[in-house]
Amino acid sequence: MKKVNKICCIGAGYVGGPTMSVIASQCPEITVTVVDINQARIDQWNDSDLDNLPVYEPGLKEIVERTRGKNLFFSTEVDKAIDEAEIIFISVNTPTKTYGKGKGQAADLKFVELCARNIAKVAKSDKIVVEKSTLPVRTASAIKSILENTGNGVKFEILSNPEFLAEGTAVEDLLKADRVLIGGDETPSGQEAKDTLSSIYAHWLPKERILQTNVWSSELSKLVANAFLAQRVSSINAISALCERTDANVAEVSRAIGTDSRIGPKFLNASVGFGGSCFQKDILNLVYISRSFGLNEVADYWEQVIIMNDYQKRRFAENIISTLYNTVSGKKIVFFGWAFKKDTNDTRESAAINIADALLEEKAEIVVYDPKVSADRIYADLDYLETRSPEENRKLLTVVTDPMDAVQDAHAIAILTEWDEFKAYSWETIFKKMLKPAFVFDGRRLLSKEDMEAKGFQYYKIGQS
Numbered sequence: 001m002k003k004v005n006k007i008c009c010i011g012a013g014y015v016g017g018p019t020m021s022v023i024a025s026q027c028p029e030i031t032v033t034v035v036d037i038n039q040a041r042i043d044q045w046n047d048s049d050l051d052n053l054p055v056y057e058p059g060l061k062e063i064v065e066r067t068r069g070k071n072l073f074f075s076t077e078v079d080k081a082i083d084e085a086e087i088i089f090i091s092v093n094t095p096t097k098t099y100g101k102g103k104g105q106a107a108d109l110k111f112v113e114l115c116a117r118n119i120a121k122v123a124k125s126d127k128i129v130v131e132k133s134t135l136p137v138r139t140a141s142a143i144k145s146i147l148e149n150t151g152n153g154v155k156f157e158i159l160s161n162p163e164f165l166a167e168g169t170a171v172e173d174l175l176k177a178d179r180v181l182i183g184g185d186e187t188p189s190g191q192e193a194k195d196t197l198s199s200i201y202a203h204w205l206p207k208e209r210i211l212q213t214n215v216w217s218s219e220l221s222k223l224v225a226n227a228f229l230a231q232r233v234s235s236i237n238a239i240s241a242l243c244e245r246t247d248a249n250v251a252e253v254s255r256a257i258g259t260d261s262r263i264g265p266k267f268l269n270a271s272v273g274f275g276g277s278c279f280q281k282d283i284l285n286l287v288y289i290s291r292s293f294g295l296n297e298v299a300d301y302w303e304q305v306i307i308m309n310d311y312q313k314r315r316f317a318e319n320i321i322s323t324l325y326n327t328v329s330g331k332k333i334v335f336f337g338w339a340f341k342k343d344t345n346d347t348r349e350s351a352a353i354n355i356a357d358a359l360l361e362e363k364a365e366i367v368v369y370d371p372k373v374s375a376d377r378i379y380a381d382l383d384y385l386e387t388r389s390p391e392e393n394r395k396l397l398t399v400v401t402d403p404m405d406a407v408q409d410a411h412a413i414a415i416l417t418e419w420d421e422f423k424a425y426s427w428e429t430i431f432k433k434m435l436k437p438a439f440v441f442d443g444r445r446l447l448s449k450e451d452m453e454a455k456g457f458q459y460y461k462i463g464q465s
């Protein structure tokens with residue numbers, strides 16, 4: 001097993017940043033350098049004010065404060081970091097393709113391929129190259145073929161080590177991982193590489209949580225884990241629609257089924273729909289791969305998870321419109337939350353984006369408050385849809401920093417992220433400020449129906465009639 005002195009991670013995003021910070025904090029003898037081509041992002045990681053880090057995660061800034069400048073470095077000197085490292089993690093983005101073959105479904109691997117080519121060009125000594133990004137099955141063979149054809153005699157071992165952290169709990173997920181998955185070749189050198197990477201995680205995780213598999217199982221397991229998790233959310237969201245038509249309460253149903261140890265209680269919270277950069281992208285990828293092997297029934301089965309999620313978001317927006325007497329034109333609707341879940345500033349695929357788009361099409365006036373998301377991010381999310389001009393988006397939607405100002409003379413509030421602070425608000429004060437009847441549409445089941453109705457609100461809660 002090789003001794004590791006230097007690690008490099010290409011990609012300083014939501015995965016690369018927190019993962020490498022935790023490795024640096026747990027392995028003080030290893031120098032960890034995180035590189036990115038995005039200078040602004042690296043500057044943020046190096047900002048002396050730790051509140052300006054590009055990724056907000058509970059506990060992250062404390063770790064960065066302890067390690068940065070000691071054995072954790074953020075830099076744009078990609079080639080230098082590759083050259084010096086014994087292990088190189090590739091943690092760049094792998095978005096859904098927006099062009100060409102597989103458009104709208106397949107993963108766009110251009111950033112990963114660029115990394116592989118760069119490693120091939122720069123490396124002068126043997127390296128372990130680790131796929132940390134989520135990649136379609138058999139990507140390792142593409143990376144291998146690029147690396148093996150450099151002609152400079154350097155030996156590469158390719159490992160798949162997908163990341164299972166969830167945003168908002170990234171630090172805890174990394175420190176207390178249920179498992180770490182390491183896939184690699186079943187050759188002596190492949191085994192040595194797997195053991196070398198395992199030894200890093202063994203600094204803080206028990207050995208039985210470090211699973212070694214072949215490379216294809218590892219790549220596929222990542223897609224499958226996300227598909228199963230998202231499937232649970234879509235399943236309970238499907239039931240939430242049924243609960244609203246009957247007198248069943250989705251929370252009671254979740255509890256009743258979740259206490260069955262075969263089902264388990266987690267990931268059964270009905271919501272306005274799942275978001276985040278992974279679930280949709282990875283399921284679409286699974287659908288694409290299945291279809292490309294002619295497995296149409298398999299593809300259709302998983303695609304339904306996305307179809308149900310789109311339905312849940314649409315249903316929520318349509319309910320707002322029909323409840324507000326079939327018109328929201330000129331009505332002030334306040335959004336509490338824009339992030340795709342609490343405790344993150346990430347908004348990728350957030351349900352709030354689609355809900356806003358649907359209401360803006362009906363000429364609603366939207367006011368957004370989110371404790372961690374900037375106005376620039378919110379407008380960028382809307383502009384990206386290209387449903388209307390950027391000017392129109394800015395005319396119809398405003399972003400505020402004070403939630404109490406936002407609710408003055410509002411027709412309705414939509415709770416779209418489950419930020420804890422929303423529970424602590426003085427809802428009596430909010431009621432007084434709003435126009436009557438005062439509507440609250442709770443897409444996160446954050447508040448009590450009885451309490452809210454007692455305070456005078458017309459309160460709608462996902463999954464409860």
Ligand code: NAD
Nearest residue numbers: 011012013014015036037038091092093094111133134163
């Ligand atoms: P991200 O967009 O936050 O970060 C990716 C970074 O890579 C960007 O800063 C980008 O500038 C940089 N980059 C792209 N090409 C580069 C290149 N050639 N050289 C140097 N830097 C380059 O993405 P993320 O959320 O960190 O996700 C990264 C990967 O991890 C994806 O494959 C994703 O599916 C997977 N993943 C994400 C999560 C999550 O919660 N976000 C969880 C598990 C797995």
Ligand code: UDX
Nearest residue numbers: 163164165166167267268269271274275276278340341
């Ligand atoms: C997910 C996976 O959990 C993680 O293992 C993987 O590495 C990346 O993708 P993430 O997207 O960061 O993590 O957050 P997650 O907690 O899974 O939530 C995803 C979405 O599902 C959020 O919008 C969340 O609000 C929603 N959700 C989750 C529900 O609506 N109900 C639930 O019961 C759980």
